[in-house]
Amino acid sequence: xxxxTVALPPGKPLRLRLDSDAWTKRAAMIVIGLYLVxxxxxxxxxxxxxxxxxxxxxLSRYEFQVxxxxxxxxxxxxxxxxxxxxxxxxxxxLRASSDSRLAPTKLFPExxxxxxxxxxxxxxxxxxxxxxxxxxxSGEWVELDSNTFRRVNFRPVTARGFGNYITxxxxxxxxxxITNSMTIAxxxxxxxxxxxxxxxxxxxxxxxxxxxxxxxxxVLPILVPSLLPGIALIYLFGNQGFLKDWLxxxxxxxxxxxxxxxxxxxxxxxxxxxSTALSISDQRHYEAAESLRASKWRTFWTVTVxxxxxxxxxxxxxxxxxxxxxxxxxxxxxGQYNVLAVDIYKQVIGQQNFEMGAVVSVVLLVPAIFAFIVxxxxxxxxxxxxxxxxxxxxxxxxxxxxxxxxxxxxxTAIFVIGILAICQYAALVKFWPYDLSLSLKxxxxxxxxxxxxxxxxxxxxxxxxxxxxxxxTVFLGAYLVEKTDGFSVGRNLFHFLAxxxxxxxxxxxxxxxxxxxxxxxxxxxxxxxxxxxxVISTVTHFxxxxxxxxxxxxxxxxxxxxxxxxxxxxPFHKLFLRxxxxxxxxALLDIFIYLFVNAxxxxxxxxxxxSAHTQLASVAVLNMDDAGDVAPxxxxxxxIFYTNxxxxxxxxxxxxxLLSRTQAWRVR
Numbered sequence: 001x002x003x004x005t006v007a008l009p010p011g012k013p014l015r016l017r018l019d020s021d022a023w024t025k026r027a028a029m030i031v032i033g034l035y036l037v038x039x040x041x042x043x044x045x046x047x048x049x050x051x052x053x054x055x056x057x058x059l060s061r062y063e064f065q066v067x068x069x070x071x072x073x074x075x076x077x078x079x080x081x082x083x084x085x086x087x088x089x090x091x092x093x094l095r096a097s098s099d100s101r102l103a104p105t106k107l108f109p110e111x112x113x114x115x116x117x118x119x120x121x122x123x124x125x126x127x128x129x130x131x132x133x134x135x136x137x138s139g140e141w142v143e144l145d146s147n148t149f150r151r152v153n154f155r156p157v158t159a160r161g162f163g164n165y166i167t168x169x170x171x172x173x174x175x176x177x178i179t180n181s182m183t184i185a186x187x188x189x190x191x192x193x194x195x196x197x198x199x200x201x202x203x204x205x206x207x208x209x210x211x212x213x214x215x216x217x218x219v220l221p222i223l224v225p226s227l228l229p230g231i232a233l234i235y236l237f238g239n240q241g242f243l244k245d246w247l248x249x250x251x252x253x254x255x256x257x258x259x260x261x262x263x264x265x266x267x268x269x270x271x272x273x274x275s276t277a278l279s280i281s282d283q284r285h286y287e288a289a290e291s292l293r294a295s296k297w298r299t300f301w302t303v304t305v306x307x308x309x310x311x312x313x314x315x316x317x318x319x320x321x322x323x324x325x326x327x328x329x330x331x332x333x334x335g336q337y338n339v340l341a342v343d344i345y346k347q348v349i350g351q352q353n354f355e356m357g358a359v360v361s362v363v364l365l366v367p368a369i370f371a372f373i374v375x376x377x378x379x380x381x382x383x384x385x386x387x388x389x390x391x392x393x394x395x396x397x398x399x400x401x402x403x404x405x406x407x408x409x410x411x412t413a414i415f416v417i418g419i420l421a422i423c424q425y426a427a428l429v430k431f432w433p434y435d436l437s438l439s440l441k442x443x444x445x446x447x448x449x450x451x452x453x454x455x456x457x458x459x460x461x462x463x464x465x466x467x468x469x470x471x472x473t474v475f476l477g478a479y480l481v482e483k484t485d486g487f488s489v490g491r492n493l494f495h496f497l498a499x500x501x502x503x504x505x506x507x508x509x510x511x512x513x514x515x516x517x518x519x520x521x522x523x524x525x526x527x528x529x530x531x532x533x534x535v536i537s538t539v540t541h542f543x544x545x546x547x548x549x550x551x552x553x554x555x556x557x558x559x560x561x562x563x564x565x566x567x568x569x570x571p572f573h574k575l576f577l578r579x580x581x582x583x584x585x586x587a588l589l590d591i592f593i594y595l596f597v598n599a600x601x602x603x604x605x606x607x608x609x610x611s612a613h614t615q616l617a618s619v620a621v622l623n624m625d626d627a628g629d630v631a632p633x634x635x636x637x638x639x640i641f642y643t644n645x646x647x648x649x650x651x652x653x654x655x656x657x658l659l660s661r662t663q664a665w666r667v668r
Contacts, residue, residue, distance in 0.1 A: 021571055026487055029480040029494055032473060036497040038524070039540045043512035044504065050515050051358035054163035055096040055156035059083050061127035062104070062154060065120040065141075073120070079154075082107040095167075096156035097353050101130065105150055115146045128155035164359045177338040178363065184255055184339060185324040185367075188262035192319045193312065195263060196270035199412055202405030204278040207397045209406065217413040219268045220420060223644035225601045225618045228637040229261035230332030231630060232422040240433050253335030261329045264419055266322050267412075270315040277311025317375040321368050325505035327604040328618075332625055340364040341604070344507050348608060354514065361508040372503035420641065427635035442635040449627040451615030456639055459617035462534050462606075463599035463647075470539035470546060470595040475588055478550035479580060502544035506604030509541055514608055529611035541605040542598050546591045553587030554580070585658060593651040597644045 059079035067073045083089050088106040096102070104121070105111045121144065123129055126137045130153045136142060144152065168174050199218060203211055221229075236243045237252035250256060327341040334342060340360055347357035428438045446452035477498065481491050501509075517528045527533045581588065603618045610616055615623075617640050624633040 022485070024573075025480055025484045026490065028476065029484065029487075029490060032477040032480070033490070033494045033497060035473070036494075036500075036540070036543070039536050040500060040504070040509075040543075041497065043509070043516035046516045046519075047358050047508070047512035048362060050355055051164055051362050052160055052162065053098075053355055054159045054161055055098055055100065055355070056159065057089075057094045057096055057100075057102050057154050058127065058157045059089070059094070059154075061124045061157065062129065063122055063124065064104075064107075066108070067118045079104060079107060097355060098156070099352070100156050101153035102156075103150075103153055105152075111146070111150070113147045113150045117146055119144050119146070119149045121149075121152060127157060129153065130155060164355050168356065168359045168363070173338065174343060174360070177340050177343045177360075180255070180337060181324050181339045181341075181364075182367070184258050184262070184330075185320050187255075188259050188266065188323045189316050189319045191259065192263045192266050192270050193274075193316050195412060196267055196274050196315065197308075197312065198408045199267075200271055200275040200278050202409050203275060205395050206402045206405035207395050208402045208409070210409075214409045214413055217416055218271050220416055220641075221265045222268045223597060223601070223648070224265070224420070224423075224641045225328055225603055225621055225637055226261070226265045226326050227328035227332045227603065227618075227621050227625065228423055228634070228641070229264040229419050230257065230329045231426065231621075231625065231634045231637065232419040233257050233261060233333055234630065235422050235426045235432065235634075242433065251335070253333055254337040257333035257335075258330050258337070258339075261333060262323045262326065264416065265326075265329070266319045267416070269322060270319050273315040273318065274308065274311050277308040314375055317371040321371045321503075324367055324371075325364065325507070325604070327507050327607070328622065331622065341505065341507050344511060345607070348511060348514075354511070357511055358515070361505075361511050364505055365503070365508060368505055369503045376499075420638075423634045423641075424638050426631050427638050429631060432631060442631045443639075445620070445632060445636060448624055448629045448632050450620030450623040450629075450632070450636065455615040455620040456617045456636070458531070458614055459600055459640070460643070461531065462538065462614075462616060463596045465531070465535045466538045466599040467592045467596040469535060470542070471588060471592040473539065474543060474546040474591060475550045475581075475584070478547050478554055479576065482551060482554040483580075498547040499544055501540055501542070504541075506541050506602060507607070509537060510605055510608035513537055529609075529614070531614050533609055534606050534614060534616070537605050537609055538599045538602060539595065541602065542595055546594060549587055549591055549594070550584070553584040586655065589651060589655050589658070593647060596647055600640050600644055600647075 059082075062079040063076050064079065064082070065073050065076055086107060086109065089102070093102070120141045121129065122141045123136065123139060126139050128135055128137050130136070130151075131142065131144065131148065132151045135155070199214070202208060203215060233252050234257075235241055237247055237257070238244065241252070244252075247256075252260075324339075325341060327345060330337070330339045330342050331345065340363060344357050344360045344364065347353045347360060426432065427442050428440070429435070430437050430439045430441065445456070451458070477494065481494055481498075484491060513533065516522065517524055517533060519525060527536075601618055603622060606616055607619055607622065610619055617636055621633045621636050621640075624630070624636065
């Protein structure tokens with residue numbers, strides 16, 4: 001039943017009551033919506049709030065009295081007055097983070113912890129200071145002997161404002177990261193779109209052989225962490241790489257390495273989108289161009305490119321977002337070339353400056369959200385290119401073009417497979433480049449930094465839990481949005497929350513989780529440092545694509561199923577389990593494997609959140625590389641790759657068995 005208003009003359013309008021199914025659907029949508037609020041909206045709000053929080057030591061709010069050792073107390077003097085006289089602390093010393101401390105003993109040049117001199121200290125208006133681990137805020141005088149006074153530390157005062165942003169944009173090194181990130185993202189996008197378009201055009205518009213092999217080879221980068229191409233490039237073109245002379249003196253450490261690696265791991269994403277756009281062309285357009293004696297070059301620019309423009313634009317923004325938000329690749333091969341994602345990591349892990357990390361995160365959000373919004377606008381303007389009268393495009397054999405298409409795909413496949421082959425070779429070599437004999441010693445992960453084999457098993461647990469919990473949650477949420485009558489405000493709000501994760505980089509989400517879940521005042525603080533928070537973070541990070549996949553499948557179902565079930569007095573959960581799930585099982589299985597693979601490969605969404613007991617394989621690759629164990633890092637990366645390949649094969653086998661029983665109705 002709907003909540004529509006019905007006019008019954010001559011009486012007043014009558015609002016129909018919602019039945020139990022309608023209330024249940026709304027309640028379930030609210031529950032999943034609250035999950036997205038708690039797992040996404042509130043952490044992001046907390047992080048953005050922290051970016052406007054500044055900390056500084058206000059010396060004018062602390063007062064001292066000092067005796068002469070004989071019980072004669074001197075005049076009251078402020079810490080600011082002492083500092084003005086002695087210059088003990090510079091302006092830089094007085095800038096602070098949330099956990100900073102400042103010892104006042106530097107204000108007393110003659111201080112000695114063995115001295116009989118006693119000190120009195122107080123904070124005006126409750127200015128905080130520590131005596132050992134005891135925090136004082138009362139504003140009362142505290143009398144201490146010299147030995148205890150050396151354990152006193154000022155605590156910073158909290159303020160709100162744009163101080164962190166002013167500091168950030170006043171630092172040339174930090175600001176250069178914006179330019180570097182934009183430059184790398186733009187160059188990588190142009191190169192990737194060019195390569196992907198050439199491959200997609202060859203696969204859809206030629207009669208070349210081995211199309212199936214090339215389609216398979218091009219999607220392999222999805223199955224590995226983004227750090228892995230960086231390791232391969234180091235072995236190829238690094239300081240001891242066997243092809244380093246091919247760079248003519250240029251260094252692979254920096255923008256060149258980041259661009260090459262970015263092309264590798266973003267190629268499948270661009271290829272899938274562009275190939276889909278090219279596969280729905282209408283044969284009649286090309287026949288019309290041929291009848292008008294248009295050259296192939298003019299037909300390409302007036303028919304092919306305009307027909308695929310939405311796919312090209314969408315692919316460009318997807319690649320741009322992936323590159324500018326990626327952390328793993330520039331961390332491994334970026335050298336001294338700073339980018340925004342690595343700056344966040346340095347501020348949080350290297351300097352423990354969480355507030356400045358929040359500022360960089362907000363800066364990184366801007367281009368990601370902009371790309372997401374433009375992509376959504378372009379998608380909404382897209383019109384159908386195929387009608388009921390359309391004729392699917394059928395390529396005609398052309399020896400020259402087919403040969404060129406084959407060569408383009410072959411070179412690209414060699415690039416993709418070559419990167420993976422180098423990583424596998426590096427994982428088996430004993431000691432590069434001095435002992436090239438093969439061994440399995442690099443797989444002895446328990447002898448190296450990174451969590452050992454336990455990190456690999458943790459990743460399997462994370463991937464399985466993420467796929468199971470995520471697939472059920474996402475599909476149910478999409479079903480409620482698509483199949484609930486009325487409640488337009490709630491449905492639109494839910495859909496907005498479901499789309500938001502696409503615009504949030506994983507590193508930003510991880511930092512937001514630190515601010516939100518690591519607060520002892522938060523009742524959910526108990527999950528911090530557990531596997532649960534890793535599962536929640538990963539599901540949330542990859543929620544949008546899964547949500548869109550589920551919506552696409554659900555939109556293919558006739559909306560008459562629900563009214564028919566209601567007329568037969570069948571509760572909606574029976575319809576959901578007996579009809580909706582079996583019909584949409586292909587999409588549900590795709591969501592499951594998508595979440596599994598991404599949970600195995602993700603680094604940015606979990607690098608801030610793992611604990612000693614929940615270290616992950618993808619993070620182990622990073623930690624081993626940092627420790628100089630590059631070959632074991634490559635070995636762990638290849639373990640992730642082989643695991644994802646096995647998962648894909650199991651997914652294909654399970655899909656064939658399940659779909660043969662649940663999708664028999666599709667066969668006529």
